[in-house]
Amino acid sequence: MALIDQLIEALRVLPGVGPKSAQRMAYHVLERERVGGKRLADVLAQAVEQIRHCARCRDFSETEICAICASASRDAHLLCAVESPADRLAIEQATGYRGLYFILQGRLSPLDGIGPKELGLDLLDARLAEGEVQELIIATNPTVEGEATAHYLAQLARRHRVRPSRLAHGVPLGGELEYVDRGTLSHAFGTRSEMP
Amino acid sequence: MALIDQLIEALRVLPGVGPKSAQRMAYHVLERERVGGKRLADVLAQAVEQIRHCARCRDFSETEICAICASASRDAHLLCAVESPADRLAIEQATGYRGLYFILQGRLSPLDGIGPKELGLDLLDARLAEGEVQELIIATNPTVEGEATAHYLAQLARRHRVRPSRLAHGVPLGGELEYVDRGTLSHAFGTRSEMP
Ligand SMILES: [Zn+2]
Ligand SMILES: [Zn+2]
Numbered sequence: 001m002a003l004i005d006q007l008i009e010a011l012r013v014l015p016g017v018g019p020k021s022a023q024r025m026a027y028h029v030l031e032r033e034r035v036g037g038k039r040l041a042d043v044l045a046q047a048v049e050q051i052r053h054c055a056r057c058r059d060f061s062e063t064e065i066c067a068i069c070a071s072a073s074r075d076a077h078l079l080c081a082v083e084s085p086a087d088r089l090a091i092e093q094a095t096g097y098r099g100l101y102f103i104l105q106g107r108l109s110p111l112d113g114i115g116p117k118e119l120g121l122d123l124l125d126a127r128l129a130e131g132e133v134q135e136l137i138i139a140t141n142p143t144v145e146g147e148a149t150a151h152y153l154a155q156l157a158r159r160h161r162v163r164p165s166r167l168a169h170g171v172p173l174g175g176e177l178e179y180v181d182r183g184t185l186s187h188a189f190g191t192r193s194e195m196p
Numbered sequence: 197m198a199l200i201d202q203l204i205e206a207l208r209v210l211p212g213v214g215p216k217s218a219q220r221m222a223y224h225v226l227e228r229e230r231v232g233g234k235r236l237a238d239v240l241a242q243a244v245e246q247i248r249h250c251a252r253c254r255d256f257s258e259t260e261i262c263a264i265c266a267s268a269s270r271d272a273h274l275l276c277a278v279e280s281p282a283d284r285l286a287i288e289q290a291t292g293y294r295g296l297y298f299i300l301q302g303r304l305s306p307l308d309g310i311g312p313k314e315l316g317l318d319l320l321d322a323r324l325a326e327g328e329v330q331e332l333i334i335a336t337n338p339t340v341e342g343e344a345t346a347h348y349l350a351q352l353a354r355r356h357r358v359r360p361s362r363l364a365h366g367v368p369l370g371g372e373l374e375y376v377d378r379g380t381l382s383h384a385f386g387t388r389s390e391m392p
Pocket of ligand 1: 067
């Protein structure tokens, strides 16, 4: 297969990229963006090779401990649990939150074989046992599975005498946190309520 | 900057990819497509390094002469001039055309400094002078500049006693060939008319 056809095919690994847009991307890069294309190839090769998960929060990181977990200026009394790195980024960009995070990399879904172990809850359990965390802000998505996960996490928190809280109403029901506009997300974060 | 942020930034070299979709792409590849991501990085690096233009038709090619130009089973009496590699691909996929191609890599646009030289018309001139081509199928886009280019090419063809033809009506006026549906394009190709 010609190299350009291989490129068009390889681009389809990207989400939302069909045959037509893969083709447009390949031609665009070859016609006008060779330097940027070379840079993308280099960074992508490095990223898939070197990026693993932070040993403390499970976010993506090319270092053993990610920059946020390693930062001395974050408030270690607050821990915010989210489903995905994208959710972590959305909260970080939209709110003034200065605490730490825990990324579940999913949500409880027994039918798909995703239980507490897959979400790294043993790691979270040990973290809460350290005694430094005072509030666990549970920012899972407001879906059925997200709510079930939230209740599970709230129980875990209480077992360690950590206060569980949940983002306030404002995040639309059934919506994905990642796509909520900044204003709504910031408001919901600011008015989070203690879980009953 | 963290490697993942470098990756999100680098992905924006792709056309139509904004900050949000670059982020979604980066997370998707890291979460679920590391092998495909590695392959994309490798192929992209090779492509921007090795793909140049075919010395005969100016299409993208990693070899001196592209596969179509090098093929013994194509009809060398027919030459089809198109504006871009994407147009060449569209015709190849939609029609049963078995002749050869010439890719202009643009259209005449004096205000943008794109003249006959930029479109490789010296190369086309030499090609027509060889005497093998009997019909020049002019498949530039039906835009003002595409039409001007078509007339210029028709004159060039006549000077070499080569018959110029133009795709039949069917390609919508002002439209881009690349986005025309296969059926329309195939019909227009089949009913091309000799240029007056
Ligand atoms: Zn971390
Ligand atoms: Zn060629």
